[in-house]
Amino acid sequence: xxKTTQETxxxxxxPNIILFLCRWCSGKGADLAGTSRLQYPPNVLPIMVNCSSxxxxxxxxxxxxxxxxxxxxxxxxxxxxxYKTGNYKTFRRMSILSKLLKQVGVSPKRFRLTWISATEAAxxxxxxxxxxxxxxxLPPYKINGKGGEEL
Amino acid sequence: xxxxxxxxxxxxxxxxxxxxxxxxxxxxxxxxxxxSRIYKYxxxxxxxxxxxxxIDEFNLDRIVVAACSPRMHEPTFRxxxxxxxxxxxxxxxxxxxxxxxxxxxxxxxxxxxxxxLVKGAVLKxxxxxxxGRKKVGVTSKALVIGGGxxxxxxxxxxxxxxxxxxxVEKDSTIGGKMAQLDKTFPTLDCSACILxxxxxxxxxxPNITLLANSEVTEVDGFIGNFKVKIRxxxxxxxxxxxxxxxxxxxxxxVIVHHEFNEKLAPRRAIYISYPQAIPASYIIDPxxxxxxxxxxxxxxxxxxxxxxxxxxxxPEIMEEEFGAIVVATGFDTxxxxxxxxxxxxxxxxxxxxxxxxxxxxxxxxxxxxxxxPSDGKVPKTIVFIHCAGSRxxxxxxxxxxxxxxxxxxxxxxxxxxxxxxxxxxxxxxxxRTGGKDYEEFYQRAAEEENVMFIRGKVSELIQDVDxxxxxxxxxxxxxxxxxxxxxxxxxxxxxxSEGTKEIxxxxxxxxxxxxxxxxxxxxxxxxxxAITGVxxxxxxxxxRDIPDTVSQAxxxxxxxxxxxxxxxxxxxxxIAQVDELLCxxxxxxxxxxxxxxxxxxAIDRYGHSYEIASVNEAVCKGCGSCAAACxxxxxxxxxxxxxxxxxxxxxxxEG
Numbered sequence: 001x002x003k004t005t006q007e008t009x010x011x012x013x014x015p016n017i018i019l020f021l022c023r024w025c026s027g028k029g030a031d032l033a034g035t036s037r038l039q040y041p042p043n044v045l046p047i048m049v050n051c052s053s054x055x056x057x058x059x060x061x062x063x064x065x066x067x068x069x070x071x072x073x074x075x076x077x078x079x080x081x082x083y084k085t086g087n088y089k090t091f092r093r094m095s096i097l098s099k100l101l102k103q104v105g106v107s108p109k110r111f112r113l114t115w116i117s118a119t120e121a122a123x124x125x126x127x128x129x130x131x132x133x134x135x136x137x138l139p140p141y142k143i144n145g146k147g148g149e150e151l
Numbered sequence: 152x153x154x155x156x157x158x159x160x161x162x163x164x165x166x167x168x169x170x171x172x173x174x175x176x177x178x179x180x181x182x183x184x185x186x187s188r189i190y191k192y193x194x195x196x197x198x199x200x201x202x203x204x205x206i207d208e209f210n211l212d213r214i215v216v217a218a219c220s221p222r223m224h225e226p227t228f229r230x231x232x233x234x235x236x237x238x239x240x241x242x243x244x245x246x247x248x249x250x251x252x253x254x255x256x257x258x259x260x261x262x263x264x265x266x267x268l269v270k271g272a273v274l275k276x277x278x279x280x281x282x283g284r285k286k287v288g289v290t291s292k293a294l295v296i297g298g299g300x301x302x303x304x305x306x307x308x309x310x311x312x313x314x315x316x317x318x319v320e321k322d323s324t325i326g327g328k329m330a331q332l333d334k335t336f337p338t339l340d341c342s343a344c345i346l347x348x349x350x351x352x353x354x355x356x357p358n359i360t361l362l363a364n365s366e367v368t369e370v371d372g373f374i375g376n377f378k379v380k381i382r383x384x385x386x387x388x389x390x391x392x393x394x395x396x397x398x399x400x401x402x403x404x405v406i407v408h409h410e411f412n413e414k415l416a417p418r419r420a421i422y423i424s425y426p427q428a429i430p431a432s433y434i435i436d437p438x439x440x441x442x443x444x445x446x447x448x449x450x451x452x453x454x455x456x457x458x459x460x461x462x463x464x465x466p467e468i469m470e471e472e473f474g475a476i477v478v479a480t481g482f483d484t485x486x487x488x489x490x491x492x493x494x495x496x497x498x499x500x501x502x503x504x505x506x507x508x509x510x511x512x513x514x515x516x517x518x519x520x521x522x523x524p525s526d527g528k529v530p531k532t533i534v535f536i537h538c539a540g541s542r543x544x545x546x547x548x549x550x551x552x553x554x555x556x557x558x559x560x561x562x563x564x565x566x567x568x569x570x571x572x573x574x575x576x577x578x579x580x581x582x583r584t585g586g587k588d589y590e591e592f593y594q595r596a597a598e599e600e601n602v603m604f605i606r607g608k609v610s611e612l613i614q615d616v617d618x619x620x621x622x623x624x625x626x627x628x629x630x631x632x633x634x635x636x637x638x639x640x641x642x643x644x645x646x647x648s649e650g651t652k653e654i655x656x657x658x659x660x661x662x663x664x665x666x667x668x669x670x671x672x673x674x675x676x677x678x679x680x681a682i683t684g685v686x687x688x689x690x691x692x693x694x695r696d697i698p699d700t701v702s703q704a705x706x707x708x709x710x711x712x713x714x715x716x717x718x719x720x721x722x723x724x725x726i727a728q729v730d731e732l733l734c735x736x737x738x739x740x741x742x743x744x745x746x747x748x749x750x751x752x753a754i755d756r757y758g759h760s761y762e763i764a765s766v767n768e769a770v771c772k773g774c775g776s777c778a779a780a781c782x783x784x785x786x787x788x789x790x791x792x793x794x795x796x797x798x799x800x801x802x803x804x805e806g
Contacts, residue, residue: 034249054775
């Protein structure tokens with residue numbers, strides 16, 4: 001019985017999140033979550049790049065256009081970037097992008113940027129779990145006039 | 152284009168949560184997929200053979216392996232491709248273990264995720280291209296930072312292998328903390344006797360350049376080719392001319408605390424840390440000397456016969472290239488000032504372990520007679536408090552420093568040997584004697600030398616006339632303990648030294664919460680760091696004793712020599728590439744590059760001169776920031792091109 005109540009509560013039981021990992025910190029953090037056997041929902045699909053600064057805002061937009069329900073970008077903590085200042089650039093680029101996304105009606109809950117060090121496996125699992133939980137409460141993201149809460 | 156897809160069961164590690172049959176079924180109909188196979192251990196020799204056979208049989212030119220993290224076996228499978236004459240970058244690895252099977256218990260959903268990831272990799276593989284592996288030369292010279300026992304050993308080991316070493320030490324002399332010790336446990340070897348021959352060897356070794364009183368200020372470059380700036384702080388005494396006659400010291404009017412003696416003794420502004428110091432030369436402390444800007448005193452210069460003193464020395468910046476770096480910047484003891492609860496600062500006769508070491512040292516301020524700091528009396532009862540500021544995550548350090556049980560036992564034993572009638576009382580939480588002959592040493596102290604051990608913590612220290620009232624508890628008998636001590640020694644643990652913290656920032660090494668340098672792998676790569684070509688030895692990466700430090704230094708030296716022995720090294724192939732036709736010369740990429748690897752160069756296009764971006768391949772590290780900055784899509788990040796990433800996004804986003 002409890003299952004049915006849960007289902008009515010969540011508008012989207014299976015959100016689909018694109019997760020960007022950097023090779024040095026957050027990617028290692030995600031691997032450590034595996035080695036430590038921490039559990040998190042399987043709704044995140046990882047894409048690894050060398051540095052979070054490789055992620056073009058266009059990639060995020062593309063993910064939403066292709067039907068992702070959310071995008072989570074992760075990188076090294078400030079000061080830890082393997083490429084000196086990559087994460088600062090990511091921060092600046094993605095801050096502007098998040099404003100734009102909001103303006104065109106994408107809920108800010110769907111787009112997140114967070115810093116995870118190679119040892120912060122627990123933070124990684126927690127961040128992913130929290131984002132999946134949030135997105136379960138939102139309807140599936142649809143674009144091109146097919147409904148959804150945003151457009 | 153023909154793709155082969157290989158799914159690894161990894162025993163039950165992957166197969167336990169992911170239904171690989173289903174995944175294999177789902178990839179069958181994807182474009183270009185020629186063959187898909189499941190195997191128990193893909194990384195094993197037969198597993199690799201399978202791929203090789205398929206490459207021959209099906210003429211495969213793209214390989215997708217879904218297995219563990221690429222950090223584990225990407226190099227393994229790249230070699231498989233290379234063996235078959237394929238470009239190693241035509242491999243695409245999917246992590247379905249660390250980021251799928253190990254973190255999800257639901258078989259159905261885990262399988263779905265794995266299938267999606269493999270599909271993504273297959274679609275991405277359509278866009279991957281062979282990449283050339285670039286080679287760069289190696290500077291066969293090593294830099295060792297820190298001149299304690301770890302740095303000394305590493306420098307000697309590298310130099311004896313036949314490579315040049317530059318040893319940089321911040322202090323005026325090498326020797327580090329070990330030079331401050333009187334004896335070493337468990338053999339009670341005289342520390343200076345075993346250390347100073349090594350120090351002399353460093354100073355005489357033809358392959359070692361010793362730069363004392365110097366600091367590394369900037370490090371650039373990468374494995375095989377580090378560009379390092381070293382600041383040589385002025386010594387104000389010309390090393391070669393100084394004859395160690397000591398004429399300058401008595402005339403110096405400035406008297407300050409002597410750091411080497413843990414501030415228990417004075418020194419002059421011109422001094423030598425200790426008689427065996429290397430380089431064997433006096434030094435002027437510019438902070439306190441009255442001769443350096445403005446020159447109001449030149450007494451030492453006046454008496455110096457060899458004319459070794461030069462007040463006009465200036466800091467020098469040296470720039471050198473190195474192939475490998477060993478970080479051996481060591482530890483500091485936990486600041487005893489933080490231990491107000493044990494009366495430090497308010498009770499004179501509470502000293503730290505290192506202070507006690509100087510008090511008991513034959514070369515120390517009291518010449519080996521233990522005297523109390525307050526009145527100079529020889530104590531009859533000494534209380535040693537173990538774990539002072541250690542194993543106390545709420546207020547102090549969370550960790551165990553591994554050496555304090557042993558050095559407190561050593562102190563107590565040495566004190567008893569000086570005065571068998573005296574009382575040496577240890578308060579401990581646990582006695583940890585994890586080292587060769589350590590337990591025997593502790594047993595000997597407790598049983599033969601009558602050193603007392605009380606299991607329990609000290610709760611309070613109170614000054615009681617000229618004695619210290621020690622209140623504590625014996626947790627074995629559940630009785631409270633009250634006794635009077637003449638001297639209390641706090642066994643403080645290890646924290647990373649300031650130098651360790653600074654150098655981690657300069658080299659961008661990752662550190663743990665306390666600030667110790669983190670190893671690349673805590674068990675299997677104990678001296679490697681997150682930066683390839685940079686190694687760490689000794690207490691810079693965590694508390695350890697002298698034997699462990701020395702063996703680590705040896706390993707770090709071997710690892711450094713592994714690099715120095717190579718004529719050239721392969722560097723990152725996943726670098727930025729400019730499409731000259733698309734580039735409009737805006738220079739956004741130039742600004743975004745953290746390494747200055749991109750510059751605008753003029754080219755001739757149809758008779759007109761245009762400025763376009765150009766990448767210096769040896770300098771580019773492949774972060775891809777420029778590719779994201781380029782508005783025209785004119786810069787691509789090889790290995791992570793827009794088309795590859797977009798293919799992946801497309802495959803993964805379809806819910």
